[in-house]
Amino acid sequence: MLQALGLTIPTPILMAGTAYGVRDDLEVGVRGDATASAYGVAHVEPGVAWHPIPTVTLAGSLHLLSDFQAFRAAPLVTGVHAWRLGHHLVYAGADVAVAFGNPTRVVAGPLAGTELRLGRWGLALELKWLAPYHDVEPLAPTWISPAHHGYLSAIVGVSRYVGEVR
């Protein structure tokens, strides 16, 4: 959390990554978490995405975190359906992660987003509701927890496409 202008806000997490299309329907990629690094935690997320049909994505990735004192791993599976609006996309789906630890937790939730395509650039906005079945009271900041359940996550993404783009 950060405190600014008298407000307590969640720490923006800056991630950078790259993905490569090995086939028309399959891409592999990896992301790194710059914000976690600033807090002394290495966080990388290798993953793979498969498109059984062009508008559906099934993705799997593995979150790996360590500060060289402790280690955590969390596999993540995501399913998304997309719709074209001209050059742009809207999509909706859900993901589920298993955060191993004591206790091991399942973190699942719905997501929806859009990507505005501007040439080779894409600007994405995604909203996700993590673990909406979890009652966060009394210890979580409730304004990111609708009806005191789960945690809202907002993602702002900028993509730069290179090579052949469809």
Place this chain on the structure above:
Amino acid sequence: MSRVLLLILLAGCQSLDGFLYDPLEADGHDLSTAVIPSHEDLTIRTPDGETLHAVFVPSSGRRPEVTLIYLHGQSHHIGKSWPRIEYLYPLGYNIVALDPRGYGKSTGTPTEKGLQIDLAATRAFLLDRPDVDAKHLVYYGRSFGGALAIELAAQAAPAALITESTFTSVAAMVKDGAYVDLPRSFVANDRWDSIGKIRDIAAPYLVLHGTADPYVQFKYAGELVAAHRGPHQLVAVSGADHGNLPEVMGQVEYRRSIASFVDAF
């Protein structure tokens, strides 16, 4: 196709250290004389160059040989804690209220190591005074100040130790506050392992905690008492939350609980 992604995610990550301390600064304190007619400002120099401000409230007469060191919690300073000092004043002890580094008028930035230095420096400073008896020191810590009081008790045994609404460790707070199992080291540098320290403290220990505390859970009080190997007493204040324990108890009962415990030793 390949693509490069740059993502900014807004999610629920936390760095706990700053929120644990949340020091409240002040240029000065306007301390009421309505209940406490006089006090003495103390300036304490630490070995690492910080200057701490404390206030010495002389005994109202009942037990002048006892000196109670009051350690406030996060987001507080001596001025904000003054009503609590007024509650304690009729007990008749000398009372020392300390602003550790970063709080009130004290210089510096709070860290676990730095605050440990502050506590040792404060105790040493007080023992140089003729009106402070080392055999009759009582440490009282509220909320985060409870971790300070337990740390001070681990450094040098008091006649009695009192904590109010405090936690067992940063690791426990992280574990109980996060849905997933986050290691303490992912979100906080400092440990404040009170539960580990209390096992080696034999001084009489009074634990006050509200059963309806939504912030520092009541279960920590039981865990601290269970780990303590000396004489102890847990006062569970039914319905009290994190900030209103004396008010829910009533001032008279609040003071009676403290006096009956301290006066027994």
